[in-house]
Amino acid sequence: MNSMTQVHHQVGDEILTDYAAGNLAEAFNLVVASHVSLCRDARHRLEQIEAVGGAILDQGHGFAMAPGSLEATLALIASPQPEETSVAPSRRCSVLPAPLQDYVGGCIDEVAWRPVGMGVKQAILPTSPEASVRLLYIPAGCKMPDHGHRGVEMTLVLQGAFLDGDDRFARGDIEVADADLTHTPVADLGEDCICLAATDAPLKFSGLMPRLAQPFLKI
């Protein structure tokens, strides 16, 4: 198991419920799954929220199955099963938890980084189109462009830390920003910062230069 970290900024119950119920876009699912992989307490809350899901499923009487449904299901069981694609056990990676390794296709040194200027690098990961998710590499002390949001943005720290106002976000911490927030995250000085960031809308930058760069950045 990946080393659990002392996590100070956890995902809220609302998002965790959407994750447990399967109501989030894949990009956000990946951020939540990665966060839960690094935070024991969030995992515990997820298990509780799934238990509520079990209780909701179990109440009432359901919707009558079609006639002959049991027989049809037993026939499905008897028919040959497609080979289960067994997932190779993930390698130890000190940065990427297992769900992220699946999307990267390996460990942190196998990420296909692309430079986006000022030492910042990114790698967009393939997900369903309602939202996008990328790995970001921000050199220590580097300032991210000042930006507001049109949608929801979730940022999970995987290495190093970033500061946003009075808050410090380190490995395992998640920051959820919505349309009301304009923020200027700065990578902490100690170490280069690696984050996983998902958004369901293009970010809007306050400065002119980043706005010009936006189509190029694909954010």
Added chain:
Amino acid sequence: MPARDRKRDDWAAVLLQIAQDRDQKAFAEMFQHFAPRVKLFLIKSGASEPMAEECAQEVMVTLWHKAHLFDPDRASVATWIFTIARNRKVDMLRKQRRPEPEDLPWGPEPEPEQADVISRKQESSKLREALATLPASQRELVEAAYFGDLSHSEIVQKTGLPLGTIKSRLRLALEKLRHAMV
């Protein structure tokens, strides 16, 4: 405890019969209870009736094949089936992969503590009780949150309540349910 409830807490034993003896009678019993509930969950999540029927059958096929992976130490049978149905729903309705947290929750675990198994059973019946005693307005919100059949703004329209009120009611309801599990 009424006989029915006692029986419902023993689904783990029925699942074990399926895992160990490939017992079709045990499977039929579980099918009768859970397949219609999974079907309703999928319909409320937005599936058409024929699609929900097909997927509920597939969920039950998965239950048969993965019965040996169920770990009574970690969750109730209803919760386990909920996660299978949820994954099927993501697959079918959203047509996307579902990333799972590391240390897959349903892998075989060494040595489940007997005390944990018993507390899971208690937890599950307490939770059912807590859900049943929630005020109807709160229960409906919790259900809507799980089924994803209402976005918050749709709840706002339907109830005429401000979003902040809805969110705090939902939070309150989840808090009550969580307390039932402690």
